Amino acid sequence: MASRNQNKPPSSPSHSKYRAEDVSVDKRRRIGNTRLPLNTGTRIHTRQALSTVNGGHDIPPVSGPPGNSGSDCGVIEFTKEDVEALVNEKLKIKNKFNHKEKSEQMADCIKRLKQCIKWFQQLEGNYVKEQENLKNLLEVAEKKCNDIESLMKAKEDELNSIIVELRKNLEALQEKFAKEEQDKLEALDSSAREKDCRLAAERLQASLSEELKRTKEDNASANQKIQTLNDMYKRLQEYNTSLQQYNSKLQSDLHATNETLKRVEKEKTAVVENLSTLRGHYTSLQEQLTSSRALQDEAMKQKEALGSEVTCLRGDLQQARDDRDRQLLQVQTLSTEVVKYKECTGKSIAELDGLTVKTNELESTCLSQSEQIRRLQEKLAFAEKKLQLSDKSAIETRSEFEEQKTSILELQSRLAEAELKIVEGEKLRKKLHNTILELKGNIRVFCRVRPLLSDDGAGNDTKVVSFPTSMESQGRAIDLTQNGQKLSFTFDKVFVPDASQVDVFVEISQLVQSALDGYKVCIFAYGQTGSGKTYTMMGKPGLSDQKGLIPRSLEQVFETRQILQAQGWKYDMQVSMLEIYNETIRDLLAPNKSGFDASRAENAAKQYVIKHDSNGNTHVSDLTIVDVRSSKEVSYLLDRAAQSRSVGKTQMNEQSSRSHFVFTLRIMGFNESTDQQVQGVLNLIDLAGSERLSKSGSTGDRLKETQAINKSLSSLSDVIFALAKKEEHVPYRNSKLTYLLQPCLGGDSKTLMFVNVSPDPSSVGESLCSLRFAARVNACEIGVPRRQTNLKSSSDSRLSIG
Numbered sequence: 001m002a003s004r005n006q007n008k009p010p011s012s013p014s015h016s017k018y019r020a021e022d023v024s025v026d027k028r029r030r031i032g033n034t035r036l037p038l039n040t041g042t043r044i045h046t047r048q049a050l051s052t053v054n055g056g057h058d059i060p061p062v063s064g065p066p067g068n069s070g071s072d073c074g075v076i077e078f079t080k081e082d083v084e085a086l087v088n089e090k091l092k093i094k095n096k097f098n099h100k101e102k103s104e105q106m107a108d109c110i111k112r113l114k115q116c117i118k119w120f121q122q123l124e125g126n127y128v129k130e131q132e133n134l135k136n137l138l139e140v141a142e143k144k145c146n147d148i149e150s151l152m153k154a155k156e157d158e159l160n161s162i163i164v165e166l167r168k169n170l171e172a173l174q175e176k177f178a179k180e181e182q183d184k185l186e187a188l189d190s191s192a193r194e195k196d197c198r199l200a201a202e203r204l205q206a207s208l209s210e211e212l213k214r215t216k217e218d219n220a221s222a223n224q225k226i227q228t229l230n231d232m233y234k235r236l237q238e239y240n241t242s243l244q245q246y247n248s249k250l251q252s253d254l255h256a257t258n259e260t261l262k263r264v265e266k267e268k269t270a271v272v273e274n275l276s277t278l279r280g281h282y283t284s285l286q287e288q289l290t291s292s293r294a295l296q297d298e299a300m301k302q303k304e305a306l307g308s309e310v311t312c313l314r315g316d317l318q319q320a321r322d323d324r325d326r327q328l329l330q331v332q333t334l335s336t337e338v339v340k341y342k343e344c345t346g347k348s349i350a351e352l353d354g355l356t357v358k359t360n361e362l363e364s365t366c367l368s369q370s371e372q373i374r375r376l377q378e379k380l381a382f383a384e385k386k387l388q389l390s391d392k393s394a395i396e397t398r399s400e401f402e403e404q405k406t407s408i409l410e411l412q413s414r415l416a417e418a419e420l421k422i423v424e425g426e427k428l429r430k431k432l433h434n435t436i437l438e439l440k441g442n443i444r445v446f447c448r449v450r451p452l453l454s455d456d457g458a459g460n461d462t463k464v465v466s467f468p469t470s471m472e473s474q475g476r477a478i479d480l481t482q483n484g485q486k487l488s489f490t491f492d493k494v495f496v497p498d499a500s501q502v503d504v505f506v507e508i509s510q511l512v513q514s515a516l517d518g519y520k521v522c523i524f525a526y527g528q529t530g531s532g533k534t535y536t537m538m539g540k541p542g543l544s545d546q547k548g549l550i551p552r553s554l555e556q557v558f559e560t561r562q563i564l565q566a567q568g569w570k571y572d573m574q575v576s577m578l579e580i581y582n583e584t585i586r587d588l589l590a591p592n593k594s595g596f597d598a599s600r601a602e603n604a605a606k607q608y609v610i611k612h613d614s615n616g617n618t619h620v621s622d623l624t625i626v627d628v629r630s631s632k633e634v635s636y637l638l639d640r641a642a643q644s645r646s647v648g649k650t651q652m653n654e655q656s657s658r659s660h661f662v663f664t665l666r667i668m669g670f671n672e673s674t675d676q677q678v679q680g681v682l683n684l685i686d687l688a689g690s691e692r693l694s695k696s697g698s699t700g701d702r703l704k705e706t707q708a709i710n711k712s713l714s715s716l717s718d719v720i721f722a723l724a725k726k727e728e729h730v731p732y733r734n735s736k737l738t739y740l741l742q743p744c745l746g747g748d749s750k751t752l753m754f755v756n757v758s759p760d761p762s763s764v765g766e767s768l769c770s771l772r773f774a775a776r777v778n779a780c781e782i783g784v785p786r787r788q789t790n791l792k793s794s795s796d797s798r799l800s801i802g
């Protein structure tokens with residue numbers, strides 16, 4: 001229809017025709033049941049035909065020429081049959097009406113038909129013209145149709161391809177649909193499951209809600225806690241800062257203290273020297289004083305003798321004076337009597353002569369007595385002079401004595417002062433030493449290289465061990481050369497092969513002293529078989545200058561105990577010794593009733609369970625603990641233990657220790673004057689030698705021993721590595737050795753490790769392993785040593801080893 005309108009000719013008749021067609025089509029639709037066949041044969045005017053059909057009633061009269069009829073006019077093609085049918089219809093209708101009316105109507109109808117025919121003819125002319133136009137149009141349309149057809153074909157092809165594609169899509173969609181159906185089923189399934197889950201989830205949600213509620217409450221309290229923790233954190237931060245400041249101050253203090261320590265050490269040496277000279281001076285003064293005292297005593301005796309002599313003389317003199325005075329009085333009375341007699345009585349000359357003789361006698365007696373008095377006076381004067389002299393010498397002696405006394409007192413006070421200074425210096429040194437160790441907070445490591453022995457790889461002159469001589473590393477560094485590569489290690493101290501046992505002991509004596517001060521001390525020797533561990537710890541039996549650390553430490557402990565007694569300290573000492581052989585503890589001091597084997601059997605029956613108490617003390621059940629009072633007693637016990645130890649011959653060592661030897665001295669001190677109590681422990685350990693199975697040449701029991709030794713030493717290194725890495729779990733329980741040493745390795749004790757190294761070039765690999773392990777140990781922080789003081793001795797202290 002749209003395309004027709006597009007091709008519509010511009011003339012009005014054609015325009016009306018198209019409209020008539022429209023109407024006819026519309027009419028046909030309206031006729032409904034009375035469907036009329038439309039053929040291209042006879043053409044009849046539509047209105048006529050319609051009027052015939054409707055009996056001429058409902059057809060409106062034609063007004064004006066058909067061409068001007070506007071919307072009422074139209075052309076429709078009727079076939080002959082259609083017209084006949086109409087005529088028949090007309091006849092039928094004719095019969096229905098009466099004749100007159102019918103004839104009038106007929107006339108009218110004929111009239112109108114005539115008009116119609118006229119109009120129809122006009123239309124026919126128009127129609128021919130229109131037909132030509134239409135022909136042209138048809139051609140154009142055909143052309144266009146062809147174009148459209150080709151276009152359509154193309155479109156069809158395109159559509160076909162689209163259809164194919166769509167089919168494919170459809171198939172895919174169908175597949176997809178099937179899949180989705182399946183998915184849907186699955187989804188339904190899962191939805192059912194989800195429903196269950198949802199129910200469960202709802203239940204869970206309910207419980208979770210409750211939990212959430214609780215958690216919220218917890219959260220609130222946690223928030224509060226966080227708040228307080230934050231506050232605490234802040235405070236801790238502040239505390240940390242202050243600690244850091246304190247630490248830096250301590251570091252500077254430490255530096256200053258080190259300086260002071262050195263100065264104090266120097267002062268101490270000077271004071272000790274001074275003290276010894278003072279002591280010499282004091283002794284000579286004491287001698288002088290004794291001789292002066294003897295002299296004084298003699299002078300006093302002389303003085304006393306002279307005094308008594310003077311008193312005697314004075315008595316004699318007094319007597320002589322009294323005699324003289326009496327005789328003078330007698331002479332005087334006699335003289336007056338003579339004068340009286342001469343004057344008054346006139347006696348005979350003989351009597352007078354007798355009297356004169358008597359008087360003369362008396363006078364001569366007087367004279368002699370005067371002479372005696374004079375002599376006595378002279379004697380007295382001499383005696384008094386002598387007395388004065390002796391008084392003088394006595395005063396001199398006394399002043400000398402006083403002088404000496406004051407100088408002695410002065411010396412004594414200086415001596416006391418010097419001794420006090422020594423005690424204070426010692427205290428300060430001890431404190432500084434402990435502070436240094438506490439600040440260091442790690443296991444200290446000393447390295448000792450033994451001399452080359454005749455048994456070592458003969459004929460090999462290459463030196464694998466050397467010692468750097470630079471200022472900063474002297475005495476602290478060691479270089480090991482392996483395959484031409486030099487590897488350097490630094491430790492707290494390195495002992496060269498020439499170092500004597502005394503040199504080594506001097507370096508650890510302070511540590512031993514700490515045990516008496518109430519610290520736990522642990523010294524252990526680690527190294528390859530035959531590297532000198534036993535030599536370092538025990539020394540060579542029978543040779544006093546080659547005594548090892550254990551006997552020397554004990555001597556020092558007992559000597560110091562003696563010295564500290566003067567300060568009010570009393571010490572009780574207990575010793576225990578054990579060995580760990582093939583992961584089994586053996587009591588080396590177990591009473592040996594019926595021979596060594598019996599003791600071993602008895603030993604084996606005991607449990608020897610290791611336990612640590614809250615004070616960090618280690619207890620081994622059933623272990624023999626012996627009270628000791630002197631180093632001799634301990635030496636005896638050491639000899640006894642040495643006989644019980646498991647030793648054997650290996651390719652590396654003639655007398656190889658096949659077990660770990662643990663010597664423990666427990667020290668309990670009490671000061672009566674200060675009421676102070678200390679508990680120290682000295683653990684001295686000679687570890688079994690590490691060795692490669694291949695190198696040790698072990699077989700049978702030896703192989704088993706070596707495997708057990710290596711296992712426990714590797715446990716020791718695991719513990720050290722865990723400590724070095726500050727891991728949360730430290731595998732102390734992996735071996736008896738590490739569990740026994742737990743307080744020493746990870747606790748609060750002062751620990752020192754000797755790494756013994758052999759200079760034998762054939763042992764360079766083992767030496768390198770030992771040095772690497774020792775370096776790791778040196779870097780390992782184990783906490784701050786704690787002094788055990790003011791503690792009441794535990795009831796079970798006899799079973800404690802550390």
Ligand SMILES: Nc1ncnc2c1ncn2[C@@H]1O[C@H](COP(=O)(O)OP(=O)(O)OP(=O)(O)O)[C@@H](O)[C@H]1O
Binds near residue numbers: 530658690
């Ligand atoms: N510093 C030293 N001076 C002299 N001789 C030494 C020294 N160190 C070790 N020795 C000697 O080396 C040998 C092996 O020493 P020692 O038995 O102490 O080794 P070890 O490490 O204890 O061996 P093991 O682990 O097999 O028991 C011994 O003969 C010892 O006397």
